[in-house]
Amino acid sequence: MLSIKELRASIEGKEILKGINLDIKPGEVHAIMGPNGSGKSTLASVLAGREEYEVTGGSVLFDGKDLLDLAAEERAAEGIFLAFQYPVEIPGVTTINFLKTAVNEIRKYRGENPLDAAQFLKMVREKAKLVSMNDSLLKRALNEGFSGGEKKRNEIFQMAVLEPKLAILDETDSGLDIDALRIVAEGVNSLRSPDRSAIVVTHYQRLLDYIVPDYVHVLYKGRIVKSGTKELAFELEEKGYDWIKAEVEAVG
Amino acid sequence: MTTETIDLKTKLVADFYAREAVMNGEASSAFHQKKRAALARFDQLGFPTPKNEEWKYSNVRELISESYHFNAESSLGLADLQDLNIPEQVANILYFINGHYNEELSSIVSSSDQIIIDSLQSAYKKNPSLVNTYFDELVKDDTDAFTSLNTAFAHDGVFIHIPDNQTVEHPVILRFVSDARTQNVGSQPRNIIAVGKNAHVKLAEAFRTLGTERSFTNAVTEIHMDRDSGVEYYKVQNESEKAYHIGTTQVRMLDNSHFYAGTVTLNGHFTRNNLNIIIDGERCEAHMYGLYFPDGTQHVDNHTVADHCKPNSQSNELYKGILRDRAKGVFNGKIFVRPDAQKTNAFQSCKNIVLSTEATMNTKPQLEIYADDVKCSHGTTTGQIDEEALFYMRSRGISKPEAMSLLMFAFCADVVSQIKIDSIREYLENVIADKLASK
Numbered sequence: 001m002l003s004i005k006e007l008r009a010s011i012e013g014k015e016i017l018k019g020i021n022l023d024i025k026p027g028e029v030h031a032i033m034g035p036n037g038s039g040k041s042t043l044a045s046v047l048a049g050r051e052e053y054e055v056t057g058g059s060v061l062f063d064g065k066d067l068l069d070l071a072a073e074e075r076a077a078e079g080i081f082l083a084f085q086y087p088v089e090i091p092g093v094t095t096i097n098f099l100k101t102a103v104n105e106i107r108k109y110r111g112e113n114p115l116d117a118a119q120f121l122k123m124v125r126e127k128a129k130l131v132s133m134n135d136s137l138l139k140r141a142l143n144e145g146f147s148g149g150e151k152k153r154n155e156i157f158q159m160a161v162l163e164p165k166l167a168i169l170d171e172t173d174s175g176l177d178i179d180a181l182r183i184v185a186e187g188v189n190s191l192r193s194p195d196r197s198a199i200v201v202t203h204y205q206r207l208l209d210y211i212v213p214d215y216v217h218v219l220y221k222g223r224i225v226k227s228g229t230k231e232l233a234f235e236l237e238e239k240g241y242d243w244i245k246a247e248v249e250a251v252g
Numbered sequence: 253m254t255t256e257t258i259d260l261k262t263k264l265v266a267d268f269y270a271r272e273a274v275m276n277g278e279a280s281s282a283f284h285q286k287k288r289a290a291l292a293r294f295d296q297l298g299f300p301t302p303k304n305e306e307w308k309y310s311n312v313r314e315l316i317s318e319s320y321h322f323n324a325e326s327s328l329g330l331a332d333l334q335d336l337n338i339p340e341q342v343a344n345i346l347y348f349i350n351g352h353y354n355e356e357l358s359s360i361v362s363s364s365d366q367i368i369i370d371s372l373q374s375a376y377k378k379n380p381s382l383v384n385t386y387f388d389e390l391v392k393d394d395t396d397a398f399t400s401l402n403t404a405f406a407h408d409g410v411f412i413h414i415p416d417n418q419t420v421e422h423p424v425i426l427r428f429v430s431d432a433r434t435q436n437v438g439s440q441p442r443n444i445i446a447v448g449k450n451a452h453v454k455l456a457e458a459f460r461t462l463g464t465e466r467s468f469t470n471a472v473t474e475i476h477m478d479r480d481s482g483v484e485y486y487k488v489q490n491e492s493e494k495a496y497h498i499g500t501t502q503v504r505m506l507d508n509s510h511f512y513a514g515t516v517t518l519n520g521h522f523t524r525n526n527l528n529i530i531i532d533g534e535r536c537e538a539h540m541y542g543l544y545f546p547d548g549t550q551h552v553d554n555h556t557v558a559d560h561c562k563p564n565s566q567s568n569e570l571y572k573g574i575l576r577d578r579a580k581g582v583f584n585g586k587i588f589v590r591p592d593a594q595k596t597n598a599f600q601s602c603k604n605i606v607l608s609t610e611a612t613m614n615t616k617p618q619l620e621i622y623a624d625d626v627k628c629s630h631g632t633t634t635g636q637i638d639e640e641a642l643f644y645m646r647s648r649g650i651s652k653p654e655a656m657s658l659l660m661f662a663f664c665a666d667v668v669s670q671i672k673i674d675s676i677r678e679y680l681e682n683v684i685a686d687k688l689a690s691k
């Protein structure tokens with residue numbers, strides 16, 4: 001589904017991603033962990049199509065298409081979804097209006113007819129229930145004045161509505177209490193299917209109790225320096241990153 | 253060889269005296285004496301140049317480089333108005349074509365014990381002293397050439413008088429149409445709105461142009477607000493690419509009165525709006541909202557004044573603009589707090605989005621505070637579209653142009669939502685959405 005080869009990216013002339021290799025097959029969930037500043041959000045942003053980052057090398061294929069050739073909105077329409085580490089507040093645009101525009105723009109891209117108001121509302125209500133998203137939040141300006149938890153929940157709600165093929169969750173669990181965490185995880189798990197995949201960026205093993213990953217990778221200084229199964233997450237939780245850093249320095 | 257330049261000022265002054273010469277006894281009336289004094293002021297002031305601080309960024313050279321047929325006859329009828337896509341609304345609707353009141357097109361639905369609505373000409377014929385009580389009374393020693401010019405040539409417009417304790421249910425909508433289909437036209441509407449004690453009204457002025465020749469509108473509206481009164485006043489400008497508009501709205505508020513203004517400039521080649529509010533009462537509230545969307549080579553200039561003369565009142569101002577292409581915008585907001593105006597609360601904000609490197613916005617807040625116990629704040633911002641918000645929307649599948657127009661529409665929302673005449677607000681929402689989507 002997703003094939004990243006030797007991906008390099010920089011911002012303001014500073015190289016952040018220094019040759020990333022990652023293969024994700026349909027149905028797989030990959031966790032990416034690593035110390036702050038390693039480049040996890042950068043990788044997520046580059047995959048979603050943020051233009052500030054300059055891709056200086058490598059390739060990314062998504063369902064056989066050259067992802068790097070597509071604009072952010074085209075990637076979304078192809079089925080990529082990024083749950084932001086820091087969701088943006090947009091005053092004056094209601095969540096519901098925003099999502100309706102998004103859904104219909106994506107349908108247009110796929111050559112489908114727009115949903116009418118009734119169809120859209122029915123679908124949205126179902127998805128809101130799924131992530132226990134309060135109706136009143138939908139009518140408010142997008143993320144404006146939302147609590148941290150509400151913002152994260154809104155990301156998962158949007159993901160549920162857009163039903164992406166590849167969901168990238170960037171520290172969606174940070175700052176959530178255990179109940180909110182469970183709801184977020186249920187939202188993600190409800191989307192799991194043999195043809196949908198996810199990249200879950202997290203610092204904490206606890207999320208991975210709920211969203212059980214097929215693989216765990218450690219990103220450090222712009223490279224994936226270690227890959228394993230979910231046991232690696234336990235090890236990291238227990239021992240921290242120092243031993244990995246040491247391994248990396250030893251190799252040079 | 254000499255090249256002929258049209259000197260608009262000389263022409264107008266000569267015109268005034270030629271008309272006066274054929275007036276009968278009316279020339280000695282108090283009304284005409286005000287006009288005469290105004291003409292003398294205009295003659296002395298002349299059209300402003302950028303050397304005049306009030307006109308620093310707005311040059312009228314182009315405007316006065318041609319001549320205009322003032323108050324020209326027009327064959328415009330109901331069918332032609334269809335082209336203007338005017339929203340339906342149960343309201344008192346008055347049409348002025350090239351400055352003339354058109355009774356046939358107009359309809360007045362409110363009862364005359366609630367509100368007296370008349371054309372200025374007809375009101376003056378019926379009751380000259382009543383009209384004269386309000387005409388040209390709000391500004392002493394006017395130093396503005398255009399308002400002086402308007403006073404000198406005041407010919408038609410609306411005269412509205414709302415008796416004490418009346419709340420006018422249906423709004424009053426004044427539609428000023430310039431018929432520039434065959435020639436350059438000019439008009440100088442003069443509107444007088446006298447609102448009695450505890451009387452309330454909603455009022456809108458809409459300016460449109462038909463045709464591709466030049467139009468020059470020099471409009472003045474005087475709003476007299478007695479104690480405890482309320483006025484909602486909207487000005488909507490959707491004129492042509494060859495329309496020049498200079499307008500002044502002059503308001504005086506007495507104790508406990510509430511005034512709301514919404515000024516929306518959708519189109520027009522050169523627009524200058526002056527909104528001057530004299531807050532001459534205690535516990536008054538004056539709210540000013542503005543929106544402008546210049547593109548191409550359009551020029552929009554808003555000058556506002558909140559003049560606090562008495563204690564315990566507040567003024568609140570929010571102007572917003574989106575500028576494209578090579579458009580120019582100007583905002584000058586003055587707040588005066590006179591020595592007596594203790595406990596004044598004055599707030600001013602002007603926010604702009606500039607979408608092109610060739611578009612410019614000049615903002616100048618000007619606070620003059622002579623009292624010590626006051627709360628005043630002001631702020632202006634001029635920036636680009638929020639890139640973070642844009643990427644967030646695009647990452648959800650919304651195309652860049654669609655995301656831009658949603659963000660721009662959202663930027664305008666807090667001003668548009670202030671417009672309480674439904675048909676006008678809905679009309680604006682549509683026209684603004686179209687305008688923002690078009691590029």
Ligand SMILES: Nc1ncnc2c1ncn2[C@@H]1O[C@H](COP(=O)(O)OP(=O)(O)O)[C@@H](O)[C@H]1O
Pocket residue numbers: 011012016034035036037038039040041042043052
């Ligand atoms: N917009 C930016 N401008 C400059 N440096 C940036 C920008 N975004 C990220 N970086 C830098 O890139 C590195 C990786 O950041 P990031 O991808 O956010 O790491 P992580 O998500 O793993 O904590 C950091 O050193 C950070 O300072």
Ligand SMILES: [Mg+2]
Pocket residue numbers: 040041042085170171
């Ligand atoms: Mg991060």
